[in-house]
Amino acid sequence: MKFIKRLLLTGIKKSPWLLHFDCGSCNGCDIETLAVLTPVYDAERFGVINVGNPKHADIFLVTGTVNRKNQEILNNLYLQIPEPKVILAVGTCALSGGIFAEAPNVIGGVDKIIPVDIYIPGCPPKPEAILEGVLKSVELLEDKVKNGKI
Amino acid sequence: MEKFSYKIINLQDLLTQVKELREKKYRLVSISCTQVEEKFELLYTFDLNLSLKHLKIIVAKDTPIPSLTCIYEGAFLLENEIQDQFGLSFAKLNIDYKGQLFYPEKNPLFLKNNK
Amino acid sequence: MPKTIIPFGPQHPVLPEPLHFSLTVEDEIVQEAIPGFGYVHRGLEKLCEIKDIHKMIQVVERVCGICSKIHALCYCEGIEQMMGVEVPPRAKYLRTIWSELHRMHSHLLWLGLFADSFGFESLFYHFWRIREKILDINEKTAGNRIIVSVNILGGVKRDLSTEDQKWILAELKEIENKLEEVKDTLFKDYTISKRTKGKGILSAEEALYLGAVGPVLRASGVAQDCRQLQYAAFSELDFEPVIAQEGDSFARMQVRYFELFQSIDLIRQALSKIPEGPISVKVKGYPEGENVFRVEQPRGEVFYYFKANGSKFLDRLRIRTPTFANVPALAKMLTGIELADVPVVILSIDPCISCTER
Numbered sequence: 001m002k003f004i005k006r007l008l009l010t011g012i013k014k015s016p017w018l019l020h021f022d023c024g025s026c027n028g029c030d031i032e033t034l035a036v037l038t039p040v041y042d043a044e045r046f047g048v049i050n051v052g053n054p055k056h057a058d059i060f061l062v063t064g065t066v067n068r069k070n071q072e073i074l075n076n077l078y079l080q081i082p083e084p085k086v087i088l089a090v091g092t093c094a095l096s097g098g099i100f101a102e103a104p105n106v107i108g109g110v111d112k113i114i115p116v117d118i119y120i121p122g123c124p125p126k127p128e129a130i131l132e133g134v135l136k137s138v139e140l141l142e143d144k145v146k147n148g149k150i
Numbered sequence: 151m152e153k154f155s156y157k158i159i160n161l162q163d164l165l166t167q168v169k170e171l172r173e174k175k176y177r178l179v180s181i182s183c184t185q186v187e188e189k190f191e192l193l194y195t196f197d198l199n200l201s202l203k204h205l206k207i208i209v210a211k212d213t214p215i216p217s218l219t220c221i222y223e224g225a226f227l228l229e230n231e232i233q234d235q236f237g238l239s240f241a242k243l244n245i246d247y248k249g250q251l252f253y254p255e256k257n258p259l260f261l262k263n264n265k
Numbered sequence: 266m267p268k269t270i271i272p273f274g275p276q277h278p279v280l281p282e283p284l285h286f287s288l289t290v291e292d293e294i295v296q297e298a299i300p301g302f303g304y305v306h307r308g309l310e311k312l313c314e315i316k317d318i319h320k321m322i323q324v325v326e327r328v329c330g331i332c333s334k335i336h337a338l339c340y341c342e343g344i345e346q347m348m349g350v351e352v353p354p355r356a357k358y359l360r361t362i363w364s365e366l367h368r369m370h371s372h373l374l375w376l377g378l379f380a381d382s383f384g385f386e387s388l389f390y391h392f393w394r395i396r397e398k399i400l401d402i403n404e405k406t407a408g409n410r411i412i413v414s415v416n417i418l419g420g421v422k423r424d425l426s427t428e429d430q431k432w433i434l435a436e437l438k439e440i441e442n443k444l445e446e447v448k449d450t451l452f453k454d455y456t457i458s459k460r461t462k463g464k465g466i467l468s469a470e471e472a473l474y475l476g477a478v479g480p481v482l483r484a485s486g487v488a489q490d491c492r493q494l495q496y497a498a499f500s501e502l503d504f505e506p507v508i509a510q511e512g513d514s515f516a517r518m519q520v521r522y523f524e525l526f527q528s529i530d531l532i533r534q535a536l537s538k539i540p541e542g543p544i545s546v547k548v549k550g551y552p553e554g555e556n557v558f559r560v561e562q563p564r565g566e567v568f569y570y571f572k573a574n575g576s577k578f579l580d581r582l583r584i585r586t587p588t589f590a591n592v593p594a595l596a597k598m599l600t601g602i603e604l605a606d607v608p609v610v611i612l613s614i615d616p617c618i619s620c621t622e623r
C-alpha cells in the first residue's frame with residue numbers, strides 16, 4: 001500500500017492531468033485556459049496535460065455559470081473523476097455568476113453544485129493567475145494523497 | 151445604412167409573402183419576438199444583397215403561428231427559440247423541441263411577468 | 266448495419282465548448298444530425314430590463330469572449346443610430362482598428378483549433394503563438410487581453426498614441442511574416458488536404474437558403490460581407506470580400522487565412538488615414554423606437570434588434586449571432602459524411618456556442 005501511495009505521489013506531482021469543462025461561460029475564460037496550455041505560458045513544462053476523459057483527470061477546471069441544463073453534466077463529470085481530485089473554479093462567473101448572476105437561466109456559481117477547492121477571480125483571469133491556480137492545486141493534490149485514505 | 155422600416159401583415163398572408171421573397175432569393179436573417187402587453191410582435195427579417203426587408207405580424211399567445219420551415223428549412227432554430235422563450239407555438243415545425251431547446255423543462259423565461 | 270444513434274458531445278475533446286449532436290449513423294455514414302443546445306444558455310438578452318443602456322455594453326461584450334469588441338461595436342452603433350448621435354471620426358477609426366485586431370485574434374484561434382481537430386498539434390501551437398502578439402497589442406492599448414472594453418455610447422474610451430501606432434505596425438509586420446511561413450504547410454500538406462478537401466460541402470444555393478453567414482457563405486462563392494455596409498470607418502477603407510468557390514472545409518480555412526491578411530491591410534489603411542480630434546461625444550437622453558443593426562464578426566453577420574421606450578432600460582434586445590445562423594447549414598453538411606470527419610466539419614464553421622445560446 002505504501003508503495004502505491006509513493007507511486008501516486010510522484011505521478012501526481014510530476015504530471016497532474018487536467019480536465020476542462022466549460023459550463024456556460026462566455027468563452028473568455030475558456031480561451032485563456034487554453035492559452036495557458038499553449039507555448040507562451042506553456043503549462044506543459046509542469047507536466048500539466050489537458051485530457052478529454054474525466055476518468056484520467058486529477059484536476060477539474062470549471063469555467064462559467066451553472067444553468068438548469070448543465071448542472072447535471074457538471075455533477076456527472078465530478079463524480080466520474082477518481083479521488084484524489086482538486087476542483088478549480090476559474091473566472092468571476094464560476095465564482096458567483098458574475099455579470100450574469102441575475103440572468104433568468106443562471107443558478108449561480110459552481111460551488112452551488114460541487115465543492116470547490118480553489119477560486120480564481122477575474123473576468124477573464126490572466127493566464128498567469130490561472131497557471132498559479134493550477135500549480136496551487138498540485139500542492140493540494142499532494143496533501144490529499146498524503147493525508148487521504150488510499 | 152438604410153433606415154429601419156417594416157410592413158405589418160396579417161397572419162394568414164405570412165406564408166404567401168414569405169414564399170414570394172424566397173422566390174426572389176431572399177435569405178432569412180432573423181425572427182425577433184417582443185412582448186407588448188398581452189400580444190406578441192414577430193419581426194421577420196430578410197436580406198438580399200445586403201439590403202433588408204422586414205415583415206411584422208402581431209399575434210395573441212394562443213394563436214398557432216404557421217412555421218416557415220416549409221419554405222426556409224433553417225428557420226427551425228429561430229422558431230424553437232421563440233417557443234422556448236415566450237411559450238408561443240408554431241404549427242408544422244420540422245424539428246420540434248417542444249419548448250425544451252434551452253431548458254430541461256418548459257418554462258417561458260422571457261415573458262414579462264416571469265421572473 | 267441497422268441505424269445507430271451516436272451522441273456527440275456535450276463534453277468532447279475537440280470542442281472547447283459544450284455542443285451536442287445526435288448523429289444517426291448507418292455504416293459509419295451520418296444520415297441525420299440533430300443539434301442539441303442549452304448547456305451554456307444564460308438568457309442575457311433579458312438583462313436589458315434590469316441593466317441600463319450603458320451597463321448593457323459590458324453584458325453584450327460577454328455574449329462571446331472571442332468577438333466581444335465587435336458585439337459592443339454593434340450595440341453602440343445601433344443605439345447611436347437610434348438616438349442620432351454622430352460619433353467623432355477618430356473614434357470611428359479606433360473602433361475599426363480594434364475590431365480588425367479582434368477578427369485576427371479570432372481567426373488565428375480558429376486556425377489553431379482546426380489544426381488540432383485533425384491532430385496537427387504543432388500547427389495548433391504555432392498559430393496560438395502568433396495570436397499572443399495580438400493579445401499583447403490588446404493588453405497594451407486597451408488594458409485587457411480578450412474582453413477589450415473600449416466602446417462607450419458616443420465613441421471610445423481610449424486613444425492610440427503615435428508610439429503605440431508605430432509599435433502596432435511593427436508587430437503587424439512580424440505577424441505577417443510569421444503567417445507567410447506557415448502558408449506552405451497549410452496549403453500543401455498532404456494530411457491537411459486529405460482531411461479537409463471535399464469534406465462537408467455546401468453549395469452557394471444551399472448556403473443562402475439555409476441562411477449561412479460569414480466565412481461559411483463566402484467559402485461557397487457568395488461575396489457578401491457586412492463590412493460593405495460601411496459602418497464605423499469602413500466606408501473610407503478599401504477592401505474586397507475574400508471568397509472561395511469549393512464550399513468544403515478546406516475552402517473555409519482558405520477564406521479565414523486570407524482574411525487575416527485583409528485585416529492587416531485594413532489596419533494599415535486605417536492607421537495611415539486616422540484623423541486627429543476628440544474620441545467621444547457626450548450622449549444625453551435615452552433612445553426611443555425600434556432599430557436593427559448588423560456588423561460582420563469573425564464568424565459572420567451578427568444581427569441586433571432593439572426596442573426602446575425612452576427610459577433607461579431597453580424594452581427588448583434581440584441578438585441573432587452568426588453561429589446560430591450557421592447551425593442549420595452545419596446540420597446539412599454533416600449528413601452524408603463519415604463519422605470520423607464529424608469533428609473536422611463541425612469545427613470548420615467555427616462554432617461559438619456561447620454566442621448561439623446567449
Ligand code: SF4
Pocket residue numbers: 024025026027028029030063064090091092093094098099122123124125327330412
Ligand atoms: S468570468 Fe468573464 S470572461 Fe470568464 S466566462 Fe464569465 S464573463 Fe466570460
